[in-house]
Amino acid sequence: MKSVTLKDVAKAAGVSYATVSRALSGSPQIGSETRERIIKLCDEMGYTTNYVARSMVMKKTDLIGLVVPSIDNQFMSELAYYAEMSARAHGYNIMLCNSGPDLKQEKTVVKLLLGRQVDGILIVPQSPKTYENIRAYTDQVPTVFLSENLRDQPQSYVAADNSRGTYVGTKYLYELGHRDILYFGRRHTTTHQLRAEGYMRACQELGLRQRFFNSEFSRSSVDNGYQMAKDLFANPIDYTAIFASTDSNALGILKAADELGIDIPGRVSLIGFDNIRSTDLPRINLTTIDQPKREMAVQAVDMLRDKIENGTQGYVHQILMPSLIKRGTCRALV
């Protein structure tokens, strides 16, 4: 359990440990024969540099704190995957924290991350209140928000163009012949406001009536989508398509519809948003709007690296293009 230190190999090599450090770091300030001798000795002795000691003097941990509401969630775990891969490719490691359901825990974990001396924080906010919740810390360490649109708030973030997503989605529905499109979902976060706005803009251009069915729940899960959809379907169905603000909600709608014998897409077409993995499953085959999760994640770590390594100060907002994924839950009307 006791690991070999610089001092150990220095003693073995008969040099000072400053020399060993220089040999490893590739400093020009050292002879090439001694360097090679030391390097060989290092891996013979199984030396690996102690990053916590290194971090101490370098005042840099090469650590990025990644905080997500819950990693147990297809959307976030996909983001996390790409973020970790990209971060590690650039020499960073990821410290993962679930910010859980409440704001208190979210604040707790970013405080923890600060104590860990992370070089930067990548956070996908759990609620619109997150910005205020952790604002006291965001000026202590480079921070970028991920996936949530903060509009023009003074905070760097990368998100999909949510408004455009719903816009092209309802246009697609229109082209399929749909004239009565219901928008299903909450509008409590900026992201979801934008999604609703994209729908509204398309409706205006197309001369369509705007119809909303709002979920009052703050968390978007298939369960509450299901509950809401049962309420929805208790009323007469005077629309031919539903735009769900979220794939999870769309899945809930699908479940309710199946139970009630409402044919999708026969009776009503359905389109979701996010393109989480589950939408591509057999029998589900949900038409949806893709958020470019890979791009979002790598852009976010690039942005963060820029702040960390170059000390870039201002706030940059990166908006990525979503794309329509045509699958099986939208029917063309004759």
Added chain:
Amino acid sequence: MKSVTLKDVAKAAGVSYATVSRALSGSPQIGSETRERIIKLCDEMGYTTNYVARSMVMKKTDLIGLVVPSIDNQFMSELAYYAEMSARAHGYNIMLCNSGPDLKQEKTVVKLLLGRQVDGILIVPQSPKTYENIRAYTDQVPTVFLSENLRDQPQSYVAADNSRGTYVGTKYLYELGHRDILYFGRRHTTTHQLRAEGYMRACQELGLRQRFFNSEFSRSSVDNGYQMAKDLFANPIDYTAIFASTDSNALGILKAADELGIDIPGRVSLIGFDNIRSTDLPRINLTTIDQPKREMAVQAVDMLRDKIENGTQGYVHQILMPSLIKRGTCRALV
């Protein structure tokens, strides 16, 4: 960006920084009035203890390395969720690494984690070769394997009783009236050997013929399940049920069957293994064997904590009970 240190609050309080340290750590070796005064001063000044400096002297980082093949995977992200929650509840943070597709990357990341001085490593192996692959490191730091059954190898692990899972699954199928049950899946890891064994044992007890259809792929995804299933269904269907060694494979089978017009569960019943989230989706509703992911994760970090904190040496094998989840893809034969 410059954070306040012990020395800063010591100066402000007019005491030595040793005193401040003791005040925070709750040492009895300090007056209660000075303690409270210092503590108040600390959060006035926004002091948070620097964990890297602390780790340096304590020779303990309170860090657990979590390495998974890819966090982008429902099964692993669920494990990761519970592991992080449980770890943090006990004062540990999680350093997340994807071990990627190849053994080289897996070895690389555990070496990295060693350099990071993590107190322990939690690893869900990417292949049966993982044990050999990282054995050089597992005696340098407490390590527990997660989800993969290592049989009686000298390595602590926690896994589900895979053999029992398939055993009760095929018994269930039998009770439903099925007499021709095909086992679908690879058998290259110990875990999958055990699953196959459970099936075989049940078949022997029940007097059933054993039928196998093996996937030669090493990775279990819905895509290769789909490819294999298309091959399978090219042959005559002389069985009434399929036991898929994995939910992912089961999903692939479902896809192939739907395309070919083979009714599930009308023509053939289907049961999976793992109980990943997707199996509970509408229209999928896959009958499956649940791995108790939450229990597995918390038991794994408990085991790791025991090694870390108590220096427990030996190898302990924790086998958790799976359970049958009856859903809609298994039909009773009249």
Added chain:
DNA sequence: AGCAAAATCGCAAACGTTTCCGACTATTTT
């Protein structure tokens, strides 16, 4: 009131690394 004991606090070492600066050697220049 005097002394032992307990309580409280400061000093300084230590953890393992990086890097500035100075010292020493070998090489080149005048």
Added chain:
DNA sequence: AAAATAGTCGGAAACGTTTGCGATTTTGCT
């Protein structure tokens, strides 16, 4: 041949914390 220069290397400080030990003060007891 002497001096300047370049090339190598070691000494030591520094990063921010914890903690053993000693010093000082306060308390308790007779």
